[in-house]
Amino acid sequence: MRSRVRWFVAVGLLALVVGMIGGVPQAQTQAFKVCSDIAWPPFEWVDARGQFVGFDLDVMRIVALLKGYRIDIQNLAFDSIIPAVVAGQCDIGASGFTITEERKRVVDFSDPYWESNQAVLVHAASGLNIITAFKAGQIIGAQRGTTGADWVEQNVIKQGINVTLRLYETYPLAEQDLINRRIHAVVEDEPAAKVAVKTSRGALKIAGMINTEELFGFLVRKGDPNRLLPRINDGMKEMKRKGIWNNLIEAYFGVDVNLDRVAQCYADLKGWLDRNQPEAYAENLAACMSGQTYRRP
Amino acid sequence: MQRLEKLELIWQSLPLLGEGVLVTMTLTISLLGVGLLLGIPVALGQAYGPRPVRLLMSSYERFFRAMPILVLLIVCFYGLGFWGIYVPAFGTAVVVFGLHSSAYQSQIFRGAIQAIKEGQLLAARALGMSRLQAIRYIVLPQALRLSLPGWSNEYSGVLKDTSFVFAIGVTELTRQGWQIAMRTREIFLVFITVAVIYLILTYLGTWLLERIERRLSVPGLAGQRREEHGRVI
Numbered sequence: 001m002r003s004r005v006r007w008f009v010a011v012g013l014l015a016l017v018v019g020m021i022g023g024v025p026q027a028q029t030q031a032f033k034v035c036s037d038i039a040w041p042p043f044e045w046v047d048a049r050g051q052f053v054g055f056d057l058d059v060m061r062i063v064a065l066l067k068g069y070r071i072d073i074q075n076l077a078f079d080s081i082i083p084a085v086v087a088g089q090c091d092i093g094a095s096g097f098t099i100t101e102e103r104k105r106v107v108d109f110s111d112p113y114w115e116s117n118q119a120v121l122v123h124a125a126s127g128l129n130i131i132t133a134f135k136a137g138q139i140i141g142a143q144r145g146t147t148g149a150d151w152v153e154q155n156v157i158k159q160g161i162n163v164t165l166r167l168y169e170t171y172p173l174a175e176q177d178l179i180n181r182r183i184h185a186v187v188e189d190e191p192a193a194k195v196a197v198k199t200s201r202g203a204l205k206i207a208g209m210i211n212t213e214e215l216f217g218f219l220v221r222k223g224d225p226n227r228l229l230p231r232i233n234d235g236m237k238e239m240k241r242k243g244i245w246n247n248l249i250e251a252y253f254g255v256d257v258n259l260d261r262v263a264q265c266y267a268d269l270k271g272w273l274d275r276n277q278p279e280a281y282a283e284n285l286a287a288c289m290s291g292q293t294y295r296r297p
Numbered sequence: 298m299q300r301l302e303k304l305e306l307i308w309q310s311l312p313l314l315g316e317g318v319l320v321t322m323t324l325t326i327s328l329l330g331v332g333l334l335l336g337i338p339v340a341l342g343q344a345y346g347p348r349p350v351r352l353l354m355s356s357y358e359r360f361f362r363a364m365p366i367l368v369l370l371i372v373c374f375y376g377l378g379f380w381g382i383y384v385p386a387f388g389t390a391v392v393v394f395g396l397h398s399s400a401y402q403s404q405i406f407r408g409a410i411q412a413i414k415e416g417q418l419l420a421a422r423a424l425g426m427s428r429l430q431a432i433r434y435i436v437l438p439q440a441l442r443l444s445l446p447g448w449s450n451e452y453s454g455v456l457k458d459t460s461f462v463f464a465i466g467v468t469e470l471t472r473q474g475w476q477i478a479m480r481t482r483e484i485f486l487v488f489i490t491v492a493v494i495y496l497i498l499t500y501l502g503t504w505l506l507e508r509i510e511r512r513l514s515v516p517g518l519a520g521q522r523r524e525e526h527g528r529v530i
Contacts, residue, residue, distance in 0.1 A: 040479075
């Protein structure tokens with residue numbers, strides 16, 4: 001009898017210890033924590049091998065290499081990232097954030113690294129164009145906390161047009177609902193919309209573009225306590241000077257690119273980053289992603 | 298052909314989903330452990346403690362039962378960061394879920410403790426045991442057995458609640474599925490697979506607890522399953 005009670009307690013204690021050990025490794029890292037919602041190709045997504053890939057993340061990795069610091073990439077829900085940066089749980093937010101006045105009040109942004117416009121996605125069989133997509137009574141989808149959602153709010157609903165804005169956890173879910181025809185249109189950034197059209201196998205099309213001319217930036221805690229912004233800005237300039245930047249754009253946004261190749265390409269080529277040769281990495285990644293021959297480290 | 302492709306997709310996703318299962322199970326077992334260690338004293342305090350202790354334990358239990366788990370997680374993880382206290386996400390999850398579960402577990406134990414007839418305690422005292430000894434050797438061994446069915450219910454409940462931890466950046470089973478679904482756009486297929494995995498985990502856990510329950514069963518103890526010639530009577 002006695003031993004059984006002890007056994008009960010022992011299991012409890014063991015479980016507690018397992019829990020604590022599980023928590024320790026994260027506490028020991030000295031690197032800067034980069035937080036991203038890794039579910040938005042081609043800027044950041046998790047590939048078939050479970051690797052974190054995408055344009056934003058590669059920029060972060062290469063800047064860190066050039067400027068001599070380490071990063072630790074953390075996958076976090078999009079609308080949790082700014083609160084996490086404000087609370088100091090993340091050092092850098094890198095998730096295709098548009099620089100807005102509202103966000104600038106709580107965080108500081110790097111120099112812009114991407115200019116984006118909003119695309120209006122509709123079902124290919126719906127016959128809607130960019131005007132009829134926003135007719136009264138229509139349902140428009142967007143991801144919660146994004147500038148796409150904000151645009152619909154400001155420029156359609158506040159103008160007195162009676163549409164319903166439906167907010168989703170991520171854009172791929174909004175696209176799925178559009179494919180299922182439960183909503184009429186989705187407003188999202190152009191590169192991601194193009195990926196959606198490609199993967200939908202003809203179900204979706206882009207009805208038109210809205211020239212919002214938004215600029216993306218990396219964000220850090222207000223006041224930049226770790227002096228990260230000068231390093232990020234400088235690192236991005238160096239990437240452009242060395243031709244790394246253009247190769248990364250080619251790799252993720254090029255016309256012949258097949259994003260499914262990334263699992264193989266990244267696994268084969270990340271050795272270049274480990275050897276501190278970002279130029280070779282970007283050049284070969286661009287080749288590999290568009291199906292050309294490439295050189296492994 | 299297309300069907301084959303889909304089967305292949307599930308097959309290829311299994312290692313990633315397996316990583317998710319590992320995180321989900323480590324978290325579930327750890328939080329149940331924390332809840333067990335805290336839940337028993339809370340239940341004992343509520344059942345046998347003097348009035349101030351009873352009051353304290355009751356307010357602890359009411360507080361944690363009233364708090365939505367997601368709110369607690371966010372307050373503890375981001376809130377503490379605000380005060381300059383940085384806690385690892387997984388550790389925070391274990392503690393927060395553990396406290397939350399301890400409140401529920403305490404009620405399972407309290408119910409079981411109160412199911413033990415008062416007369417047994419009196420009899421033990423009459424035999425010369427102290428009050429603590431009586432609780433330790435007479436009440437607890439029976440009460441813990443009686444609480445096993447309720448405990449197995451708690452297991453299947455918290456197992457699914459653990460998917461909330463993604464709010465603080467811990468990637469468990471649901472989130473792994475989420476990531477695969479976002480990449481492949483096979484939302485239905487991936488989440489059906491995730492659902493089947495949860496079903497298996499729940500089934501295995503409750504099966505194991507049922508076996509433990511049967512192993513530890515004492516003939517004549519109220520609420521115990523009795524078997525005769527292999528038939529449950």
